[in-house]
Amino acid sequence: MILSVKNLSKNFGDTHAVKRLNFQLNGGDITGFVGPNGAGKTTTLRMMASIEEPSAGSIELDGHSIVSHPEMAREKIGFVPDTLPTQDDMTVFEYIDFFARAYAIKPARRRGLVHDLMEFTNLINIREKLLSALSKGMKQRVSIARALIHDPSFILMDEPAAGLDPRARIELRELLRVLSRQGKGILISSHILSELSEICTSTLIIEQGAMLKFGSIEEITEAEVSHRRLIIRPVGSLEEFSNFMILLPGVENLVVNGKSVEFDFAGNDEDAFALLKEIVAADRKIIEFRFRQQNLESVFMNITRGEVQ
Amino acid sequence: MTAIANILDRLDGWVNPIIVKELRQIVRGKFFWGVLILFLGFQCVVLSLSLADQQTRYSNAGQETLMFLYGVLFLASFAIIPIYSGFRFSRERNEGSDELLFITTITPQTIIRGKFAAAFIIILLINSAFAPFMSMTFFLSGVDLWATFILIGLGLFVSAAGAMFQICIGSLSREGGSMYLFRGAGLLFQVITFFSLLGMSSEMIRYGLDRTFNSGYLFSSLATFVVFMSLLIYMLYHAAAAVVAPAGTNRMLPVRVASTILWLVTLLLCAYWAGISASSEIFVVWGFLSSYVLSMACLIAVSERDYVTERVAREIPKGFFRARVAFLFFSGAAGGLAWILVMQILTFVIALVAAGLQPSGFTHGRGMMNDYMLYAGSFYCYMLGYALLASFIRRIFLSEQIDIRNTWVVALLTCAVFSLVPILAGGIIGLDSETLLIANPLYVTAVRRSDSVLLFAALLAIISLIVNTPWLSRQFRDYYKEMDY
Numbered sequence: 113m114i115l116s117v118k119n120l121s122k123n124f125g126d127t128h129a130v131k132r133l134n135f136q137l138n139g140g141d142i143t144g145f146v147g148p149n150g151a152g153k154t155t156t157l158r159m160m161a162s163i164e165e166p167s168a169g170s171i172e173l174d175g176h177s178i179v180s181h182p183e184m185a186r187e188k189i190g191f192v193p194d195t196l197p198t199q200d201d202m203t204v205f206e207y208i209d210f211f212a213r214a215y216a217i218k219p220a221r222r223r224g225l226v227h228d229l230m231e232f233t234n235l236i237n238i239r240e241k242l243l244s245a246l247s248k249g250m251k252q253r254v255s256i257a258r259a260l261i262h263d264p265s266f267i268l269m270d271e272p273a274a275g276l277d278p279r280a281r282i283e284l285r286e287l288l289r290v291l292s293r294q295g296k297g298i299l300i301s302s303h304i305l306s307e308l309s310e311i312c313t314s315t316l317i318i319e320q321g322a323m324l325k326f327g328s329i330e331e332i333t334e335a336e337v338s339h340r341r342l343i344i345r346p347v348g349s350l351e352e353f354s355n356f357m358i359l360l361p362g363v364e365n366l367v368v369n370g371k372s373v374e375f376d377f378a379g380n381d382e383d384a385f386a387l388l389k390e391i392v393a394a395d396r397k398i399i400e401f402r403f404r405q406q407n408l409e410s411v412f413m414n415i416t417r418g419e420v421q
Numbered sequence: 422m423t424a425i426a427n428i429l430d431r432l433d434g435w436v437n438p439i440i441v442k443e444l445r446q447i448v449r450g451k452f453f454w455g456v457l458i459l460f461l462g463f464q465c466v467v468l469s470l471s472l473a474d475q476q477t478r479y480s481n482a483g484q485e486t487l488m489f490l491y492g493v494l495f496l497a498s499f500a501i502i503p504i505y506s507g508f509r510f511s512r513e514r515n516e517g518s519d520e521l522l523f524i525t526t527i528t529p530q531t532i533i534r535g536k537f538a539a540a541f542i543i544i545l546l547i548n549s550a551f552a553p554f555m556s557m558t559f560f561l562s563g564v565d566l567w568a569t570f571i572l573i574g575l576g577l578f579v580s581a582a583g584a585m586f587q588i589c590i591g592s593l594s595r596e597g598g599s600m601y602l603f604r605g606a607g608l609l610f611q612v613i614t615f616f617s618l619l620g621m622s623s624e625m626i627r628y629g630l631d632r633t634f635n636s637g638y639l640f641s642s643l644a645t646f647v648v649f650m651s652l653l654i655y656m657l658y659h660a661a662a663a664v665v666a667p668a669g670t671n672r673m674l675p676v677r678v679a680s681t682i683l684w685l686v687t688l689l690l691c692a693y694w695a696g697i698s699a700s701s702e703i704f705v706v707w708g709f710l711s712s713y714v715l716s717m718a719c720l721i722a723v724s725e726r727d728y729v730t731e732r733v734a735r736e737i738p739k740g741f742f743r744a745r746v747a748f749l750f751f752s753g754a755a756g757g758l759a760w761i762l763v764m765q766i767l768t769f770v771i772a773l774v775a776a777g778l779q780p781s782g783f784t785h786g787r788g789m790m791n792d793y794m795l796y797a798g799s800f801y802c803y804m805l806g807y808a809l810l811a812s813f814i815r816r817i818f819l820s821e822q823i824d825i826r827n828t829w830v831v832a833l834l835t836c837a838v839f840s841l842v843p844i845l846a847g848g849i850i851g852l853d854s855e856t857l858l859i860a861n862p863l864y865v866t867a868v869r870r871s872d873s874v875l876l877f878a879a880l881l882a883i884i885s886l887i888v889n890t891p892w893l894s895r896q897f898r899d900y901y902k903e904m905d906y
Contacts, residue, residue: 191521201449
């Protein structure tokens with residue numbers, strides 16, 4: 113199953129909240145949705161969940177428009193908004209049971225389903241607790257359980273990790289992995305980029321409503337970084353080694369960092385191998401030779417400017 | 422699975438999920454139990470005191486006791502429970518928790534039906550808890566049992582309408598200032614209506630049914646009342662569902678259909694009562710009321726979306742005639758204004774024919790029509806003029822600041838400015854003339870200078886129509902482009 117977004121735009125008066133977004137989600141993919149505050153992430157997710165109507169463009173599920181047929185989205189898409197459940201005077205069971213009823217799930221199936229889902233999301237021991245008595249992490253679990261009640265093919269999550277403690281975040285990550293293994297496509301917006309890098313198979317970066325990058329994290333980081341940073345740890349005098357290195361081709365912006373030297377290297381893996389050979393041939397002793405790991409955070413900082421509309 | 426379990430299972434699957442949720446929440450809350458216990462205690466004490474007093478057996482104090490008990494019941498079922506239901510809905514809307522329902526398979530109509538049914542179940546519960554106490558007043562003197570039963574029945578109907586009204590108000594109260602404005606207005610209306618109805622009820626208890634309805638046509642009067650209240654509930658139900666429905670849907674269609682049905686059925690009721698009273702004057706009264714309501718609807722119409730959404734476009738019926746009629750009923754500002762115009766013309770024609778049929782003669786009929794033209798006609802022109810002018814002002818100067826759905830606020834402000842500024846300016850320059858009041862839609866009720874009022878109102882409407890012609894014609898064109906021949 114494919115959920116594709118084509119030329120999606122949303123205007124609020126003269127403000128262009130979302131501008132011609134194009135991307136697609138496949139079943140089993142976990143796609144990170146990244147952008148500064150006010151970039152249009154929530155508006156995009158709300159349009160995909162059929163809460164908001166686009167100003168232009170389309171959202172299609174296997175080629176069928178969910179803009180003109182939102183009932184299709186309701187059956188196949190689960191949405192976890194950035195707000196937590198507010199019905200404080202309902203118990204966990206009542207809340208999930210209510211949404212199961214709202215999705216018109218038959219009573220016989222509903223009872224088992226609610227129970228299984230509470231077990232899956234680790235809510236079974238607190239089923240009779242009022243929502244008002246739950247922690248943020250637990251409420252987030254309830255929200256996820258609600259979004260999963262109708263067994264959707266795609267799950268849209270708006271900042272699900274915001275405000276969660278480390279344990280709750282790890283548990284959320286594990287939950288997402290399990291859902292991905294079940295073949296569900298997940299689009300997750302988050303500001304915690306290090307966590308997204310760990311679980312996402314692809315990333316969509318937007319700013320001021322426009323798409324900046326879309327692809328796998330490796331593709332994006334490699335395409336974005338023209339100069340990779342190389343770290344070498346020599347044995348012996350750092351100053352002497354630095355003087356040697358600075359004369360070699362492709363080495364720029366060399367700095368001493370602790371017991372290592374670090375520099376931009378303008379070359380591919382073959383060139384790096386040639387450099388290593390040259391160092392060894394010159395009888396220099398080294399015990400570490402590696403590229404600095406490029407991560408989503410550095411890519412994000414490089415390509416966004418933090419501007420809001 | 423046993424047969425009973427099977428039936429229960431089916432019932433469980435059939436019942437509206439909103440009812441289950443609402444009842445679970447209401448019954449868990451302290452508010453409901455507090456009201457129930459407090460008021461039951463109150464009834465218990467009052468009844469005990471009345472029964473203990475030997476003098477009550479020889480006077481009409483049974484009526485007094487019943488009136489008091491009914492007042493307490495009516496306070497709970499007409500005022501407190503409906504206001505509480507509306508307040509809860511308003512809070513949900515404000516928190517945005519109702520939005521999640523729109524990504525389920527539930528419809529806005531189901532939500533409103535569920536809210537209403539839950540409120541009505543609570544009202545029934547309270548009525549049934551209070552009924553035994555009220556029936557005890559029969560042991561006191563001066564109580565008409567039939568009047569009591571009918572009173573409770575009518576009270577239930579009125580309470581149901583009150584609940585739907587408050588739910589409708591709750592649906593409007595989405596955010597910030599408007600939330601408090603609507604809640605305040607709703608509360609005020611409910612309280613005023615409560616006291617008015619309480620007065621009517623005490624009259625029914627004191628003087629019996631015949632004198633209250635004053636006609637000798639008790640069942641016709643009751644039937645008219647029940648039909649009218651049912652239609653009012655039906656109309657408010659669709660209005661609330663339209664407000665709650667997502668913006669892109671064809672949400673005005675059911676509202677306009679319900680309004681047309683209400684218009685038509687009230688017309689038939691008028692025909693029935695005109696037949697009984699052998700006077701067509703009632704049609705003119707109906708015409709006045711219908712025209713005023715339709716005129717106010719101009720403010721709603723200009724606050725509607727001014728383009729055809731995908732969801733509306735796919736609902737346009739096939740066929741030359743049906744597609745054109747659908748334009749009047751479908752969501753859209755221009756369609757709304759066109760529908761109001763058609764309804765105004767029909768109302769006018771019916772009132773005109775009725776006035777002509779007036780047995781007291783042509784002169785009297787012509788006088789009635791002159792009044793109709795002056796009051797209803799000028800009010801329509803004023804409302805249309807201000808609504809369109811506000812739409813123009815919003816589009817040209819305030820499109821960034823004010824959303825189209827709030828055009829009605831601009832219209833009311835424009836009306837207020839046009840009504841007040843000339844008087845203030847006149848005060849400053851020392852000019853004291855009645856003409857300064859001419860921009861005020863209520864001016865016509867204070868003076869008899871009909872020609873100038875009508876002329877001003879018509880000019881206002883025509884100028885507003887002219888400046889909005891490109892906007893209106895663009896909407897017509899957009900709609901016809903979407904039509905499938």
